[in-house]
Amino acid sequence: MSQILQAGRDQSIRNLLPVLAEHTTHREEQEGMILQKESLEEWMPGYLYQTQAGQVAVRQEGAQDRELPQDEGEQSRELSLEELMRQENQDQLREQEEEGVVMLDLERLLEENGWDTQEFSEEAEVQEPQEIWNQGNIAADSSFVPHIRQQTVDLVALQDYETLRSQFYVVDSVTNIGKDLLDIQKLTQRDLTISKEDPGPQILIYHTHSQEGFADSVPGDDSTTIMGVGQHLADILEQQYGYQVLHHLGTYDKESRDNAYSRSLPEITQLLEENPQIQVVIDLHRDAVADESTHLVMDLDGRPTARFMFFNGISWTRRTGSISYLQNDNLSDNLAFSFQMKLKAEEYYPGLTRKNYINGYRYNMHLRPRTLLIELGAQNNTLEEAMNACDPIAHLLDLVLSGEE
Numbered sequence: 001m002s003q004i005l006q007a008g009r010d011q012s013i014r015n016l017l018p019v020l021a022e023h024t025t026h027r028e029e030q031e032g033m034i035l036q037k038e039s040l041e042e043w044m045p046g047y048l049y050q051t052q053a054g055q056v057a058v059r060q061e062g063a064q065d066r067e068l069p070q071d072e073g074e075q076s077r078e079l080s081l082e083e084l085m086r087q088e089n090q091d092q093l094r095e096q097e098e099e100g101v102v103m104l105d106l107e108r109l110l111e112e113n114g115w116d117t118q119e120f121s122e123e124a125e126v127q128e129p130q131e132i133w134n135q136g137n138i139a140a141d142s143s144f145v146p147h148i149r150q151q152t153v154d155l156v157a158l159q160d161y162e163t164l165r166s167q168f169y170v171v172d173s174v175t176n177i178g179k180d181l182l183d184i185q186k187l188t189q190r191d192l193t194i195s196k197e198d199p200g201p202q203i204l205i206y207h208t209h210s211q212e213g214f215a216d217s218v219p220g221d222d223s224t225t226i227m228g229v230g231q232h233l234a235d236i237l238e239q240q241y242g243y244q245v246l247h248h249l250g251t252y253d254k255e256s257r258d259n260a261y262s263r264s265l266p267e268i269t270q271l272l273e274e275n276p277q278i279q280v281v282i283d284l285h286r287d288a289v290a291d292e293s294t295h296l297v298m299d300l301d302g303r304p305t306a307r308f309m310f311f312n313g314i315s316w317t318r319r320t321g322s323i324s325y326l327q328n329d330n331l332s333d334n335l336a337f338s339f340q341m342k343l344k345a346e347e348y349y350p351g352l353t354r355k356n357y358i359n360g361y362r363y364n365m366h367l368r369p370r371t372l373l374i375e376l377g378a379q380n381n382t383l384e385e386a387m388n389a390c391d392p393i394a395h396l397l398d399l400v401l402s403g404e405e
Contacts (some may be wrong), residue, residue, distance in 0.1 A: 144391040147348045158184045175360030190336035193403040200244025205282040210251040212286035214383045223378045226286045229386045231250035236394040287375035306377030306385040310338035317360035326362040333369030344399045
């Protein structure tokens with residue numbers, strides 16, 4: 001199939017998907033099993049990719065951004081933290097089920113447009129998934145070289161609220177976010193730098209959901225789960241960038257994921273009280289996708305690298321309004337931190353990050369101004385893909401925290 005994509009390039013796209021071709025900028029990037037069309041997002045909130053079943057799919061990643069009407073007869077009441085978390089889990093499951101994927105039969109489209117598919121069928125049958133990384137004579141390379149700036153994001157265009165929201169954010173249907181919080185000047189002008197010479201540890205990494213694993217994780221071996229990925233990120237930040245990092249190995253979801261944020265809060269609060277010098281808090285997660293054919297991965301300089309996103313809670317839902325008992329005085333700084341990370345990612349590693357996700361609760365992000373919640377890959381990513389993502393994440397953190405280009 002790679003031969004078709006390489007040989008046909010723009011002409012094959014026009015033959016197979018003439019409507020989509022009119023909205024492209026004639027630039028494709030092969031991201032492992034995903035064919036990313038960055039310009040499609042100007043036309044539709046999704047991306048085009050090839051699945052292992054030999055199909056082309058247009059994934060409606062923005063489906064969860066639809067507003068849901070509020071029941072007129074609904075009575076407002078204050079929900080307990082436990083009820084909010086249970087409701088959150090149910091909402092997320094429902095939104096994953098609603099997330100649309102339109103499947104097109106690639107073989108049928110090829111035949112209808114005069115392509116000989118038999119020539120490639122044997123190759124497709126015997127090709128192992130890991131061999132995809134060597135297509136096009138790209139050699140697998142275990143080394144990582146931090147990127148220089150690849151492009152410059154137009155901040156003038158992002159002064160428009162709708163442009164900023166559509167290009168950088170997905171807003172969960174349980175909440176909403178307005179111009180007061182999504183203000184490009186506030187987001188970019190916030191100084192988030194720290195000194196590496198300050199007493200350490202300066203950075204805390206922990207995992208509210210410590211049991212999240214990957215496609216090839218070994219049961220019972222935490223080093224092959226998100227906790228192992230967190231340790232790898234800590235090592236890179238210390239050894240390559242000179243930060244002092246505390247990696248907390250507390251577990252809060254072994255029995256159940258329900259109320260994991262409530263269970264983790266006392267320990268993390270105490271940890272920060274004992275280490276007031278900590279300036280950056282990272283809650284590192286692994287995301288989940290409803291459609292197993294969605295593979296959050298790209299080829300980054302010959303290395304299969306899991307895609308990731310930054311997540312914010314704003315303590316406001318359509319059902320309850322402002323959640324006073326989930327007050328977050330650091331919300332503006334949290335939003336600035338995630339935006340500046342996303343901005344640097346777009347400039348240095350285009351296509352690597354997903355849009356920042358906004359949800360309605362707090363997720364313990366009130367504990368420090370510089371708090372990040374990162375969703376790294378999904379359940380069908382490999383451990384290698386997740387580990388490889390730690391290099392650009394560490395580089396992005398250093399770009400923001402050091403203020404250096």
